[in-house]
Amino acid sequence: MxxxxxxxxxxxxxxxxxxxxxxxxxxxxxxxxxxxxxxxxxxxxxxxxxxxxxxxxxxxxxxxxxxxxxxxxxxxxxxxxxxxxxxxxxxxxxxxxxxxxxxxxxxxxxxxxxxxxxxxxxxxxxxxxxxxxxxxxxxxxxxxxxxxxxxxxxxxxxxxxxxxxxxxxxxxxxxxxxxxxxxxxxxxxLGTDGKKMSKSKKNCIDIFSSDEILKKQIMGIRTDNKSVEEKKNPETDYIMLLYSLIAPLDKIEIMKEKYRKGGYGYYEAKIALYEYIIHKFSYERKKFFSLMKKxxxxxxxxxxxxxxxxxxxxxxxxxxxxxxxxxxxx
CATH class of the missing domain: 3.40.50.620 (HUPs)
Known part of the structure; x- marks a missing residue:
């Protein structure tokens, strides 16, 4: 080894x-x-x-x-x-x-x-x-x-x-x-501004922050000005790119299809990303908060x-x- x-x-x-x-x-x-x-x-x-x-x-x-x-x-x-x-x-x-x-x-x-x-x-x-x-x-x-x-x-x-x-x-x-x-x-x-995620750039998503702060960070992800009704490109959107790093393939494809069809806004995509992060890292977050008391x-x-x-x-x-x-x- x-x-x-x-x-x-x-x-x-x-x-x-x-x-x-x-x-x-x-x-x-x-x-x-x-x-x-x-x-x-x-x-x-x-x-x-x-x-x-x-x-x-x-x-x-x-x-x-x-x-x-x-x-x-x-x-x-x-x-x-x-x-x-x-x-x-x-x-x-x-x-x-x-x-x-x-x-x-x-x-x-x-x-x-x-x-x-x-x-x-x-x-x-x-x-x-x-x-x-x-x-x-x-x-x-x-x-x-x-x-x-x-x-x-x-x-x-x-x-x-x-x-x-x-x-x-x-x-x-x-x-x-x-x-x-x-x-x-x-x-x-990528960070919330589309540049490399870094604390010095203040563009991070911190999964060990409170629910409120984590949601605020995700809501701050930069997007274009397309309306809810308009079709969107899932290959260039920062929310979609972050979601693709952590979600399973079937969920990724479902979200991509929503982007392509239109009628799916960036707010909804950000909520989906937030909820999936909370779900995916629920054990790690609970363990982290427990250890910080010890x-x-x-x-x-x-x-x-x-x-x-x-x-x-x-x-x-x-x-x-x-x-x-x-x-x-x-």
Whole structure:
């Protein structure tokens, strides 16, 4: 069984895009894997590039942990931990920082995009070196498959370059070359405005919000100005595209036919999407709200995972230190 590793930043409860593209496929892989072959972490260190309030990050961490468990993650089968609890990863990131070319990192798509959208005075070094810490997350455990969204593909390529560089420099296969794992169906989940679903764009559908907020989010999905009576194109409508990601084929075809015939309004389509989300994720929502009342239990689960991950990380880092001519750590 190949080693799988993935993580989600603790920027709040996972939205529908996170769930479809990362959580559901990762849980499926992890629950079928052998022990210690799946690593799932909450990337609270990564979250600091956008959130300065540590209390907010901590609460968000609970929401992420509760979401993973609500979707059935078997913690006996994988290492489930908080990134900051295994701080050895930051040491490896520093080594990578010292060897990876500055010019290559400047070309990172995500960084260039942030440069256009954020006041340059507010861009931190952490934002710039984000891909390096991500590479350390992956390479510290010699992970082989990384479930990611399409926007993270370049970061996986950076991790691959770093692994290849070190292997060549040392003359030994010290790092496994990781590969991205994409769910083709869900590799790009649209937000309510038709752009990629993202908390920073405030275009999310949050299935773990209250019924009232969830309904408001869905009612905010952008549509054209066609009247109820007019025929509509189900292939380009955002409501229909989201519905197609979660509903069974027969229900999808029924809704598409209503679009083509006319006499079916966008309000009705939004209500159908809302009701199906409530139905489809009813168990997960109930489990999530229950777990959020048991934060000491979540802390316990994450601490157990961190202890196991730390043992593996320390052994790996000692091996890396040996090749860099540093002393081992106890």
């Amino acid at each position: 190949e080693k799988m590793l993935t993580g989600i930043r603790s920027t709040g409860s996972p939205h529908l895009g996170n769930i479809l593209s990362v959580i559901i496929p990762s849980v499926s892989i992890a629950n079928k894997s052998t022990k210690h072959s799946s690593f799932i972490f909450i990337a609270d260190l990564h979250s600091m590039i956008h959130i300065e309030n540590i209390k907010t990050i901590k609460n968000n961490t609970y929401e992420i942990a509760a979401a993973w468990l609500a979707f059935g993650l078997n913690i006996d089968n994988c290492l489930f931990y908080r990134q900051s609890d295994v701080s050895l990863v930051t040491e490896l990131a520093w080594y990578f920082n010292c060897f990876y070319p500055y010019k290559r990192l400047v070309l990172a798509h995500a960084f260039k995009k942030e440069m256009k959208e954020i006041d340059h005075g507010k861009i931190s070094v952490g934002l710039f070196t984000y891909p390096i810490l991500m590479a350390a997350d992956i390479l510290l455990y010699n992970a082989e498959i990384i479930p990611v969204g399409k926007d993270q593909l370049q970061h996986i390529e950076i991790a691959r370059r770093i692994a290849n560089y070190f292997n060549k420099k040392i003359g030994k296969k010290l790092f496994v070359i990781p590969n991205a794992f994409l769910q083709k169906k869900n590799m790009f989940v 934060k000491s239990f979540l802390d316990h689960i994450l601490a157990l995972g961190a202890k196991k991950a730390k043992n593996i990380a320390q052994e790996r880092l000692n091996c890396i230190r040996k090749h860099l001519k540093f002393n081992s750590i106890n």
